[in-house]
Amino acid sequence: MDFGYSPRAKEYIERVKAFMRDHVIPAEEAYHAQMSGSPDWRQWRQPALMEDLKAKAKAAGLWNLFLPDPHHGAGLKVVEYAALAELMGYNTMAAEVFNCNAPDTGNMEVLHMYGSPAQQDRWLKPLLAGEIRSAFCMTEPDVASSDATNMEATAVPDGDEVVVNGRKWFSSGIGHPNCKILIFMGLTDPTAERHKRHSMILVPLDTPGVKIERMLPAFGVYDEPFGHGEVTFDQVRVPKENIIAGLGRGFEIAQGRLGPGRIHHCMRAIGGAERALALMCERGDKRVAFGKTLNQLGGNVDVIANARMAIEQARLLTLKAAWMMDTVGVKAAMSEISQIKVVAPNMAQVVLDAAIQMHGAQGVTLDTPLSTLAAYVRTVRLADGPDEVHRKVVAKFELARQRAARGEA
Ligand SMILES: Cc1cc2nc3c(=O)[nH]c(=O)nc-3n(C[C@H](O)[C@H](O)[C@H](O)COP(=O)(O)OP(=O)(O)OC[C@H]3O[C@@H](n4cnc5c(N)ncnc54)[C@H](O)[C@@H]3O)c2cc1C
Incomplete structure (x- = not known):
């Protein structure tokens, strides 16, 4: 496995990073303020700010980055897009800015791979344009x-x-x-x-x-x-x-739809964990209790070190799964895809929980993205298949491999 990003991927990483820093992260508060706040979905409106951000991202060429087809998307490999999905995981609004949000990405992939020309014309085109x-x-x-x-x-x-x-x-x-x-x-x-x-x-x-x-x-x-x-x-x-x-092709399509989507979910969860770690480190350096910064108290440096190590492990495994999808295909990467689907959100859940703890009461409010991200990564352990189903897949492949190694296949 090649651990480096291609020059093209590096260029996209820098551009998405800058866009997140200059436009998306500063808009977080205003975006949430533009929501109706109503439990009645009939009152919901698309915040005007989101349409502004989408127009800016489109104009900057940061649009449909998830689609490997260069005619409709950025033409990036799964492993290249994975790095961008991580950056979009810094909050729960960013993916839509780049037209890279679930479930639309999966639905666009279905229409792109399996849709008839008429279906693509009627539905894929406006989805790719971000109009619907x-x-x-x-x-x-x-x-x-x-x-x-x-x-x-x-x-x-x-x-x-x-x-x-x-x-x-x-x-x-x-x-x-x-x-x-x-x-x-x-x-x-x-x-x-x-x-x-x-x-x-x-x-x-x-x-x-x-x-x-x-x-x-x-x-x-x-x-x-x-x-x-x-x-x-x-x-x-x-x-x-x-x-x-x-x-009769529903199950086949459902399986095809979920491969890349799982990489996207996992990398966004890793991005959420990175954001949590950054916020936790900053808070721990600046907040003082009992005459010391929080980072000087108790085992908090261990918490930080554990978070860093856990993120690195999860990212490497997820990039390996993405790289396998690019090189040997989804079928051959099924165990690795299921492995990351368990590992990444569980890791992110632990890191986000630690960051919430370091923020004290503020951690459970909406003043930081932590509580929203924590809820998101928890749901990823259910959506697109619960942990247990993925463990079953991993064990199935492992047992087959071990039996083959013993000559008992
Ligand atoms: C926020 C969110 C968004 C979602 N978005 C969508 C969406 O857009 N479209 C859509 O169709 N669905 C969506 N889902 C649904 C999601 O895909 C399902 O919840 C998931 O597939 C599990 O199905 P279930 O809820 O019926 O749980 P069940 O199938 O009833 O399973 C319940 C529990 O049983 C246990 N279990 C199941 N199988 C095994 C096993 N083999 N071994 C051991 N234990 C097992 C697990 O603990 C599992 O969590 C979403 C879910 C959430 C939470």
Whole structure:
């Protein structure tokens, strides 16, 4: 593995770093102040400041950096973009500034890889332009959704149409005022082989029968203006041209969608940990108690050293997984992708918790990004598969490797 960044990646790193320093971080407070603050998602608006920042990032050529296709994005390798995702993890607003936020990135990747030319024209283009937002509706309240083959909501062909029925939840982004399109995963053929039963369907949000029942708070926070919606689909009819890639390919697409997304989530979690460490060091140097700075008290230097070591380990492992995706492909990197999906958010959770502790009561307020980042990294341990499912993948590969090494495969 090559541990250095390419000159092109280095150049992007410097530009994103400068943009974060000059534009995004100074806007944090004003951005939050422009939110409605209402638990009623119907009141939510896109803060004007976000559109300003997006326009600036676009003009600076810092746009769609996640897409490896140079015609639509920056053409960066996964390992190169990983460094940029880390910088975007310094707060929870930055990724949208660069049009690199979940779930839109994953949805754009799906449309880019599997969408028909007509689907790309209608939905991918405005998503790439940042004009609309999207949601991914897979998880259901009534079934264990860590097993994607469990989904019970249906997507059944009927003549020239597909009829969609069921209840989904944690559809992130569905509360965004610009959300226009949903990617729905539904059961098409319960008699087919387990991994070929589901299909992915494009459902415009304004189709009759689609109803947002409520937004779900995560640790009491609604993640405005994106939100996590519970949504029902009642006899929703869309043309069969809205099927992505073909009936029965839902599971395959879901797997393809999650590989790069996991690198992005993990690197953002690492960025959140870096920000926490920086804030913790500064606070510890400046705040005085019992006649000493906090950094001179108790075991606080150990806390700082442990945080640095943990971040470095998680970053190296995540970059290894990204590098493997670039060189040997997602399939061969499956164990490493699952490893980082456990390691990075767990590490970030510990570092953020330590930084909150060093900030005393202020740490749990919204005066610093710490509490929001802590909530975010905690949810990453569930979203895109809980820790336990990823451990299962790691163990499966390890046991197979060990059995092969013993000649027992
Ligand atoms: C903030 C947030 C945003 C999300 N955004 C989206 C989104 O945009 N679209 C979407 O479709 N979904 C989204 N999700 C849902 C997420 O993908 C699911 O929560 C996740 O897949 C787990 O499914 P579940 O909640 O049904 O948990 P369950 O499947 O019920 O699992 C519950 C728990 O059981 C345990 N468990 C499960 N499997 C195993 C195993 N093999 N071994 C041991 N223990 C196990 C784990 O502890 C797990 O946490 C989001 C979730 C959160 C929290």
